[in-house]
Amino acid sequence: MFNELALQIEKHLAKGSNFAIAQVVDRIAPSSGKVGDKALILETGELIGWIGGGCVRGIVIKEALDVIKNKRYRRIRISPEGGSRSTATYKEYVMSCQSKGTLEVMIEPVMPQPELIVIGKSNIARKLVQMACTADFRVSVMATDADLQMFPLANSISSEVDFSRFKNFSNTFIIVTTQGEDDELSVKKALETSASYVGFVASAKKSEDIKSFLTNAGISQDRIAELRSPVGLDINAKLASEVAISILAEIIDDFRNEKSGKESCCGGIKENKEEVNEQFVNDYYINPVCNVPVSKLNPKHIVEYQGEKVYFCCDGCKVSFENEPEKYISKI
Numbered sequence: 001m002f003n004e005l006a007l008q009i010e011k012h013l014a015k016g017s018n019f020a021i022a023q024v025v026d027r028i029a030p031s032s033g034k035v036g037d038k039a040l041i042l043e044t045g046e047l048i049g050w051i052g053g054g055c056v057r058g059i060v061i062k063e064a065l066d067v068i069k070n071k072r073y074r075r076i077r078i079s080p081e082g083g084s085r086s087t088a089t090y091k092e093y094v095m096s097c098q099s100k101g102t103l104e105v106m107i108e109p110v111m112p113q114p115e116l117i118v119i120g121k122s123n124i125a126r127k128l129v130q131m132a133c134t135a136d137f138r139v140s141v142m143a144t145d146a147d148l149q150m151f152p153l154a155n156s157i158s159s160e161v162d163f164s165r166f167k168n169f170s171n172t173f174i175i176v177t178t179q180g181e182d183d184e185l186s187v188k189k190a191l192e193t194s195a196s197y198v199g200f201v202a203s204a205k206k207s208e209d210i211k212s213f214l215t216n217a218g219i220s221q222d223r224i225a226e227l228r229s230p231v232g233l234d235i236n237a238k239l240a241s242e243v244a245i246s247i248l249a250e251i252i253d254d255f256r257n258e259k260s261g262k263e264s265c266c267g268g269i270k271e272n273k274e275e276v277n278e279q280f281v282n283d284y285y286i287n288p289v290c291n292v293p294v295s296k297l298n299p300k301h302i303v304e305y306q307g308e309k310v311y312f313c314c315d316g317c318k319v320s321f322e323n324e325p326e327k328y329i330s331k332i
Contacts, residue, residue: 008040008048013112016168018043020064022051022107025075031056031101041107043068045284045293054300054314056103058292059093061284064107071256073108094290113138114171114255117195119161119186120178121146124201127244128175129154135248144181161189169195173251175231177201184213191223197254199231199247285310288328289317305329 012019024037033052040048041064051060056078067074076091077083079102083092095102116132118125121143132139133153140156151157161182166172174190174197176183183202187210190198200210207229214224232246233253284293292313294300299311301318305325312318321328 005038005040005049009110012040012042013110016112016115016171018068018112018170019110020067020107021110022049022060022064022105024051024103025106026102026104028079028102031103033103033105041065041068051105052103055093055095055287055290055292055317056105058287058290058294058313060105060107062292063091067107067109071109071111073106075104075106077104078102093292111255112171114173114251115140115166116251117142117163117166117172117174117190119143119174119176119190120181120201121150122177122179122201123240124179124243124247125175125177126150127241128177128247131244131248132251135252142186143178161186163189163193166193169193171255173197173199173254175199175201175247175251184210184217187227188214188217188219191219191227196226197251198227199250200227200229201231201243201247202229204230287311287313287317289320 009021020041022039022041024033024035027033027035031052033050033056037051038049039051039060041061042048043065045061045065047057047061051057059076059078063074063076072088074089074091076093078093078095080095080100082094085092113136115138117140118129119142121141125141125143129139129141129151130153139154140158141151141154142158142161144159146157146159148157172195174193174195176186176190176199178186179201183206187198187200191214200207202210210229211224211227215221231250232243233250235242235246237243237246283296285296285299286292287294288310290313294311294313296311300314301312303310303312303318303321306329310321312321
């Protein structure tokens, strides 16, 4: 099982996907999950591995999705007596399964190495690429006549602005620092991606001119409002290296504080997060008794109530619902 999970982790890191790893760290019998059991949970809600069945599985999926969103670990305790303690890093649940065992599970987010795409070959671009590579970003450069002599540390260099080879923008940051060389077209192409962070290095006056161009080019006002220009933290930067530091600092702050996960209009291109949420809604049902997701493909029980299917993760939830359906019907 460990080898299989290791391969899955390697696979999803290579794809640039965010996910979480859950591990059983404590147990009181009886429970199907054992100390050391592990699982990988994807943004779609898919669970790969084993940490226990029934309500445990649904609770872990629910909490893992929140861990991925907030980029912060969480320890959960699932026991017959339940509890009300809840903090940013700890939460208690009632074990509604008939086994009545107790499990503690640690859930940690895994964020792939962030990617920075720099458009342009200005002095600021060169300094930014150098610093980002040192900070362990995957860095791609797009600029006419750009080469390895200009950007010796870059992971890839392209002579044209073309995003077709990039498949996942969930951890991608784009900085346009073209300084007069195809500024408008470069910013437009960047905003047509689903990257939530697009920055344009320019003065306030130039930024307003670009926004007018984007409006006339058909980019939505919501998407234009997401353009960061002027870009970078205000540190009174003067030199190219100082401007690069201010930009990279803002990017790191955005990456570490979940700002990059916000929804994006992207000029008609569907945001990856929306696709994830839609798939999750289609595949999972929120159990009205314990409020945890239940896979519609593999539920423990299905009950027909007032013409609608109600899915349950365990015997206990089904029995509770059948005894007092009026208590839970408002949640359906």
